[in-house]
Amino acid sequence: xxxxxxxxTGLQVSRLCLGTMTFGIQCDESTSFAILDAAAEAGITFxxxxxxxxxxxxxxxxxxxxxxxxxWLKGRRDDVIVATKCFGAMSRRRWDRGGSRxxxxxxxxxxxxxxxxxxxxxxxxxxxxxxxxxxxTLAAFDHLVTSGKVRYVGCxxxxxxxxxxxxxxxxxxxxxxxxxVQPRYNLLFRAFERDLxxxxxxxxxxxxxxxxxxxGFLTGKHHPGDPTADTRFTLGTAAGRYxxxxxxxxxxxxxEELARLAxxxxxxxxxxxxxxxxxxxxxxxxxxxxxxxxxxxxxxxAVETPLDGDLLARLDELTRPYRLADVDR
Numbered sequence: 032x033x034x035x036x037x038x039x040t041g042l043q044v045s046r047l048c049l050g051t052m053t054f055g056i057q058c059d060e061s062t063s064f065a066i067l068d069a070a071a072e073a074g075i076t077f078x079x080x081x082x083x084x085x086x087x088x089x090x091x092x093x094x095x096x097x098x099x100x101x102x103w104l105k106g107r108r109d110d111v112i113v114a115t116k117c118f119g120a121m122s123r124r125r126w127d128r129g130g131s132r133x134x135x136x137x138x139x140x141x142x143x144x145x146x147x148x149x150x151x152x153x154x155x156x157x158x159x160x161x162x163x164x165x166x167x168t169l170a171a172f173d174h175l176v177t178s179g180k181v182r183y184v185g186c187x188x189x190x191x192x193x194x195x196x197x198x199x200x201x202x203x204x205x206x207x208x209x210x211x212v213q214p215r216y217n218l219l220f221r222a223f224e225r226d227l228x229x230x231x232x233x234x235x236x237x238x239x240x241x242x243x244x245x246x247g248f249l250t251g252k253h254h255p256g257d258p259t260a261d262t263r264f265t266l267g268t269a270a271g272r273y274x275x276x277x278x279x280x281x282x283x284x285x286x287e288e289l290a291r292l293a294x295x296x297x298x299x300x301x302x303x304x305x306x307x308x309x310x311x312x313x314x315x316x317x318x319x320x321x322x323x324x325x326x327x328x329x330x331x332x333a334v335e336t337p338l339d340g341d342l343l344a345r346l347d348e349l350t351r352p353y354r355l356a357d358v359d360r
Contacts, residue, residue, distance in 0.1 A: 032074025039235025055085030083119035087267030097145035118157030130160035185211030216240035305333035
């Protein structure tokens, strides 16, 4: 498995990052362990989770994913880079969410306990909190790095202007800065190529995009009509979000064309989608999720199969309209 630097930092991370939000609802603990074992065998040393996971839960399950990851980490902590996130509501108390100093300092203790570790390699704010001054959020992260509980900090679901503002405040205040951003990105959602990615390249911010397979939509297994059962498109609180993002006639037509191009290249559609993501200059490590260990194979193969210039140009032309989306995440 190839490893690359995360943005401007000296931290080496594997070219693929294993996302774990399926652990706890879509996957029981034994299946989750099997996925983690398969990732480790493939050389994936970068794990991403969040305190609010698993995906599709209604709140009471929050923390379950970190607990599963923590049990797997026993005896393996030094072999992986662990990333987690805070921001989402962890209780009904109004202060148990967001980017305030109180919530960040409380949340990190919960994540450290659930993960069974005394430090987090990459700690990220899971969303933008307009109600909290950036200076307060960044100062809280700075404290965590200084105290040794966190090594690097990043953000997720940030717009380009907010990331630029955060970097500026870090420079002015001499505070730790975001060295990584986690946006949604795939062949069917390319909006961040217009502003966020150029900023990241200019400033040396690593990009670890989620949804490179569009929640499984870019595997070609879905068909028009009612959403496919036992997938993210029917999963609890996540179902509506994924249907709104991808369950559209135009996207089904695009996937059909993408599948044809994948066939011509002697690749699976999933392999093609991940290889395309890896080919984009701003990208550090796409976050690959799975509900079965064997689903990792296409992503691992994509690292070893770079796309040629002609195919990249055809993919760019086919999916260029998806650069025009105007949503936050």
